[in-house]
Amino acid sequence: MTRSQRVRALLALAVIALSLYAAVAVPVRLGLDLRGGTQIVLETRSTPTADADSAATDRALEVLRGRVDALGVAEPTIVRSGSNRIIVELPGVQDPKQAADVLGRTAQLTFHSVLGEADGSSPSKGAESKGAGERVLPDESGQLLRLKAASLTGKDVKGAESQFDQQNGAGWHVTLDFRNAGRDGWARLTGEAACHPAGTPARRVAIVLDDTVISSPQVDPSVACRSGIGGGSTQITGAFSDTEARELALLISGGALPVPVETVEQRVVGPTLGAQAITASAWAAALGTALTALFIIAVYRLMGVLATVALACYGLISYAALAVLGATLTLPGLAGFVLAIGMAVDANVLVFERAREEYASRHRPTPRSALAAGFRNAFSAIADSNITTLIAAGLLFFLASGPVRGFGVTLGIGVLASMVSALVITRVLAEYAAARPALRRRPRVTGIAHTGVVRDRLDQRAPDLMRRPRRWLAASGVVLVLAASGIAVRGLEFGVEFTGGRLIEYSTTTPVDPDRARSALTDAGFPQAVVQSSGDTGLTVRTDRLTDAEETTVTDTVRDLGGKTEKVRDELIGPSLGKELRQGALIALAVALGAQLLYLAARFRMVFGTAAVVALAHDVLILTGVFAWLGKPIDGLFLAAVLTVIGYSVNDSVVVFDRIRELRRRDAKAPLARVTNQAVIQTLPRTVNTGMGAAFILTALALLGGDSLTDFALALLIGLAVGTYSSVFTAAPVAIELHRHRGPGRRAGGRARKG
Numbered sequence: 078m079t080r081s082q083r084v085r086a087l088l089a090l091a092v093i094a095l096s097l098y099a100a101v102a103v104p105v106r107l108g109l110d111l112r113g114g115t116q117i118v119l120e121t122r123s124t125p126t127a128d129a130d131s132a133a134t135d136r137a138l139e140v141l142r143g144r145v146d147a148l149g150v151a152e153p154t155i156v157r158s159g160s161n162r163i164i165v166e167l168p169g170v171q172d173p174k175q176a177a178d179v180l181g182r183t184a185q186l187t188f189h190s191v192l193g194e195a196d197g198s199s200p201s202k203g204a205e206s207k208g209a210g211e212r213v214l215p216d217e218s219g220q221l222l223r224l225k226a227a228s229l230t231g232k233d234v235k236g237a238e239s240q241f242d243q244q245n246g247a248g249w250h251v252t253l254d255f256r257n258a259g260r261d262g263w264a265r266l267t268g269e270a271a272c273h274p275a276g277t278p279a280r281r282v283a284i285v286l287d288d289t290v291i292s293s294p295q296v297d298p299s300v301a302c303r304s305g306i307g308g309g310s311t312q313i314t315g316a317f318s319d320t321e322a323r324e325l326a327l328l329i330s331g332g333a334l335p336v337p338v339e340t341v342e343q344r345v346v347g348p349t350l351g352a353q354a355i356t357a358s359a360w361a362a363a364l365g366t367a368l369t370a371l372f373i374i375a376v377y378r379l380m381g382v383l384a385t386v387a388l389a390c391y392g393l394i395s396y397a398a399l400a401v402l403g404a405t406l407t408l409p410g411l412a413g414f415v416l417a418i419g420m421a422v423d424a425n426v427l428v429f430e431r432a433r434e435e436y437a438s439r440h441r442p443t444p445r446s447a448l449a450a451g452f453r454n455a456f457s458a459i460a461d462s463n464i465t466t467l468i469a470a471g472l473l474f475f476l477a478s479g480p481v482r483g484f485g486v487t488l489g490i491g492v493l494a495s496m497v498s499a500l501v502i503t504r505v506l507a508e509y510a511a512a513r514p515a516l517r518r519r520p521r522v523t524g525i526a527h528t529g530v531v532r533d534r535l536d537q538r539a540p541d542l543m544r545r546p547r548r549w550l551a552a553s554g555v556v557l558v559l560a561a562s563g564i565a566v567r568g569l570e571f572g573v574e575f576t577g578g579r580l581i582e583y584s585t586t587t588p589v590d591p592d593r594a595r596s597a598l599t600d601a602g603f604p605q606a607v608v609q610s611s612g613d614t615g616l617t618v619r620t621d622r623l624t625d626a627e628e629t630t631v632t633d634t635v636r637d638l639g640g641k642t643e644k645v646r647d648e649l650i651g652p653s654l655g656k657e658l659r660q661g662a663l664i665a666l667a668v669a670l671g672a673q674l675l676y677l678a679a680r681f682r683m684v685f686g687t688a689a690v691v692a693l694a695h696d697v698l699i700l701t702g703v704f705a706w707l708g709k710p711i712d713g714l715f716l717a718a719v720l721t722v723i724g725y726s727v728n729d730s731v732v733v734f735d736r737i738r739e740l741r742r743r744d745a746k747a748p749l750a751r752v753t754n755q756a757v758i759q760t761l762p763r764t765v766n767t768g769m770g771a772a773f774i775l776t777a778l779a780l781l782g783g784d785s786l787t788d789f790a791l792a793l794l795i796g797l798a799v800g801t802y803s804s805v806f807t808a809a810p811v812a813i814e815l816h817r818h819r820g821p822g823r824r825a826g827g828r829a830r831k832g
Contacts, residue, residue: 082505082508085501085504085505086505086509088501089501089502089505092394092497092501092502093390093393093394093502095397096390096393096394096396096397096398097393097397098397099397099398099400099401100393100396100397100400103397103400103401104400105396105399105400105404105406106403106404106405106406107405107406108405108406108407108408108410108483109166109168109344109346110344110346110354110407110408111354111355111406111407111408112168112169113168113169113171113346113347113352114166114167114168114169114170114171114345114346115166115167115170115171115176115343115344115345116164116165116166116167116342116343116344116345117164117165117167117176117177117180117340117342117343118158118162118163118164118165118340118341118342118343118654119137119141119162119163119164119165119180119181119338119339119340119341120161120162120163120338120339120341120651120654121133121134121137121161121162121163121336121337121338122336122337122338122339123336124336124337127335127336128336129161129336130160130161131160131161133335133336134157134160134161134162134163135157136335137163137334137335137336137338138155138157138163140334140335141155141163141165141180141334141338142155144179144180144327145165145167145180150167150168150169150170152168153165153166153167153168154166162341163338165180171345171347174625177340177343179324179327180338181338181339181340185230185231185286185287185288186230186231186234186284186285186286187227187229187230187231187284187285188227188228188229188230188262188263188266188282188283188284188285189212189224189225189226189227189228189282189283189284189285190224190225190228190266190269190270190279190282190283191222191223191224191225191270191278191279191280191281191282191283191293192211192222192223192224192225192279193222193223193278193279194220194221194222194223194278195213195221195222195223196221211223211224211225211226212224212226214283214285214288214289214290215290216283216290216293217290217291217292217293222278222281222283222290222293224283224285227285228262228265228266229255229259229262229263229266233255233256233257233258233259233262233263234253234254234255234256234259235254235255235256235259235309236253236254237251237252237253237254237325237326238251238252238326239251239317239319239322239323239325239326240252240322241319248314248316248317249317249318249319249321249322250312250313250314250317250322251312251313251317251322251325251326252310252311252312252313253310253311253312253313254309254310255309255310255311256309259309260307260308260309263305263306263309263311264304264305264306264307265305266282266305267282267296267300267305267306267311268300268301268302268303268304268305269303269305270282270296271296271300271301271302271303271304271305272302272303275295275298276295280295280296281293281294281295281296282294282296284313286325291313291325292313292314294313294314313325339651340649340651341650341651341653341654342648342649342650342651342654343647343648343649344646344647344648344649345644345646345647345648346645346646347643347644347645347646354408354786357781357786358408358778358786360777360781361774361777361778361780361781361786362414362418362777364777364781365418365773365774365775365776365777365778366388366392366418366774368773368777369388369418369422369770369773369774370385370388372766372769372770372773373385373422373425373426373766373770376524376529376766377425377429377524377525378521378522378523378524379510379516379522379523379524380425380429380507380510380523380524380525381524383503383506383507383510384422384425384429384499384503386502386506387421387425387498387499387502387503387506388418388421388422388498390498390502391417391418391421391491391494391495391497391498391502392418394494394497394498395414395417395487395490395491395494396414398490398493398494399414399487399490402486402490404483404486404487404490405483406483406487407483407484407487408786409483409484409487409713409714409717409789410483410484410486410487414487414491417487417488417490417491417492417494417495418491418774421491421494421495421498421499422767422770422771423459423462423495423728423767423770423771424455424459424463424495424496424499424500424503425499425503426763426766426767426770427455427458427459427732427763427767428448428451428452428455428459428499428503428504429451429524429525430451430455430529430760430762430763430766431450431451431452431454431455432444432447432448432450432451432452432525433447433451433525433526433527433528433529433532433762434451434528434759435447435450435451435454436520436525436526437527437528443511443517443520444511444516444517444520444523444525444526445508445511445512445517447525447526448504448507448508448511448525449508451525452500452504454739456500457735458731458732458735458736459496459499459500461680461731461735462727462728462731462732463492463495463496464676465673465676465677465724465727465728465731466488466492466721466724466725466727466728467489467492467493468669468672468673468676468724469485469488469669469720469721469723469724470485470486470488470489470492470724471485471489472485472665472668472669472672472720473485473488473665473717473720474486474489476661476664476665476668484714484717485717485720488721510523511523529762531761531762531765531766532761532762539758540758541754542754542757542758542805542806543750543751543753543754543757543809543810543813544750544754546750546809546810546813546814547810547814549806549807549810550807550810550811550814552806553695553803553806553807556699557695557698557699557702559702560698560699560700560701560702560703560706561698561699561701561702562702563702563703563704563705563706564701564702564705566705566706567705567706567708568705569701569704569705569711570704570705570708570709570710570711571659571710571711571712572710572711572712572713572715573619573648573650573655573712574648574650574655574658574712574713575655575658575659575662575711575712576650576652576655576659577621577622577650577651577652577653577654577655577656578619578620578621578622578649578650578652578655579619579620579621579622579623579628579647579648579649579650580617580618580619580646580647580648581617581618581619581628581631581632581644581646581647581648582611582615582616582617582618582644582645582646582647583615583616583617583618583632583635583639583642583643583644583645584615584642584643584645585615585616585635585636585638585639585640585641585642585643586639586640586641586642587638587639587640588639589616589635589638589639591608591609591610591616592608593638594608594616594618594634594635594638595608597634597637597638598618598631598634601630601631601634602630603620603627603630603631605620605621606618606619606620606631607619607620615645616635616639617646618631618635622649622651622652623649628647632644658713662713662716665716665720666697666716666719666720669720669723670690670693670694670723673686673689673690673693673723673727674686674687674689674690677689677690677727677730677731677734680731681734681735681738684812684815684816685730685734685737685812687811687815688730688808688809688811688812688815689727689730689731689734689808691807691808691811692726692730692800692803692804692807692808692811693723693726693727695799695803695807696722696723696726696796696799696800696803697719697722697723699795699799700718700719700722700792700795700796700799701719703795704792709788709791709792710788714786714788714789714792715788715789715792717789718789718792718793718796719792719796721793721796722792722793722796722797722799722800725771725793725796725797725800726796726799726800726803726804729764729800729801729803729804729805730803730804730808732760732763732764732804733753733756733757733760733804733805733808733809734756734808734812736756736759736760737749737752737753737756737812740752740755740756749812749813749816750813753809753812753813756809757805757809761805764801764804764805768797768801771797772794772797775790775793775794775797776790776794778790778793779791779794
């Protein structure tokens, strides 16, 4: 064993050992879409007296943190997003109405002297009287009171606690403790009230929370004029229930928000849906991996067995990396984890196909030397193809949000783990096996001592696929027009996160016909509701933004049709946020195409970079057009699928272009069309085998991944087929045509160079 082999072996053992330890010792954090709960996105709003700047958002975050902690939710998460947004995750909370009310209330607590009763009808909240600094608000019984300007605010309160006075029969109340100057202020306020006769309105003190008088007690007759209540403590009474008293104490203790906040996004996922998603994805991963492993073993024999072992190590490394980095595993992230299995196969296929070529050429007479050459010659294509996928994953992380961002994280980790498993673990196992004397005597057992079925048939027919490249471009144009016409004819069905509104998914005991549900909702006052089936007994309803009362009406309507009904998912997106997410999706696509162009132009020069980007745009338009014809939603998961398809497609193009570059180094004067045809034929076995491996994974995900992942897997399957086609019959012909238009004196890609 050489020194480099020993180093790789030790590195492989260290990575596996550390991953095994991390997988056992550090649990992976599950997202709310997998464990159930509520996510609320709050946005701070400016007022005439306060700007919703970064500092105000930071102060609001700390106030909200105190309120969330006081709610008693296990493992809550509250983080800032951007300059004026705050994301709150509440695991296990299935009814977000109360939580959103507690979090969103500004909780401006003020204490006022009562000037007297006011005549007239009840004013709107916060109505001001003509007197400077005076306000008119109804008390608990509805009687209008004239209130003097605030003497104390919530900042003067040290703390608040709900208590039950069983001894005196006073029920639930809230005890307030004042701090520093607040003690003297409270004594002064109650002392002024005590100067008025008992029973008169002016002897009362009004305690106002968010423009609502929550209590206006009379100052006890025992309190002397100008003396007031000392000690810095008092009680708020008002016939509170247990919940009301606790909520009031929570709001006061948490402090006042410096600026108002508005709920711009709200997601609720039931625990049943999350458990089903985990189970379905696990089955998809198990079945897809098993089918992929069987396929790889059937094609590459012993090397396929070793690649399968490395695939298991890939899964361990990816899981451990998620745990160590503290990344949250979401439903799209779980799909990315499954998807990266197919990408892990690609590197192994590249190596084994190059090893087969080396062995067949007799330049490498033994499986061991052929393998070494295969790893060396395939490295460039592996690096380029994985870097382009990392670019897509990075864009998802920086430009997307929520679950789609989690998909980008998982995909990026999966790509890096696949490179480690293929270039280190597989290599260690393969080189050790190939060095055994028994295999040297039986080289065909290794799986690389023969060319394979695909290559044998290509060698027999020797097709000239690039003889008429314009025919392929014309065929691509026809397919493109047919698919893209769906956008013009049917239009794009944007998901709720891009349009704003509310999407609710129900599980009913009795199947509900969507047309019947649509008619019932129209009669209930929701004619614009979009109703679709979801699974066997599921139903999704998408509408404009609903109030809580309107949501109750929708739920009751569905319950009347479907019997016992459970709300398994509830998403609320504000219109401004939907517009922002839609613009962000377009920016992500544009940046993805631009980033791929820059990278490919740097690696392969502008002719090939432009050809690859043309093929990518071709794939994206066809995929979008097919979804338009099918009436499928264009949402965040679709965006994740599109960016993944971009990575897939460019992988295939990179492999072809890498081979063109290698062949042109050998014969720089050969016509590009002939070289391209040769490169396509030589790399076609890799393209077919990699595509088959990924297809097994995606088909399993589409069939077993559940309703949440069906459209995602379908988009990837379509993208896989279109991307495989375009890398050969769109990108390559475009490169040939661009080369022809550059003039006979200039070679595509300029001067042939190494790397």
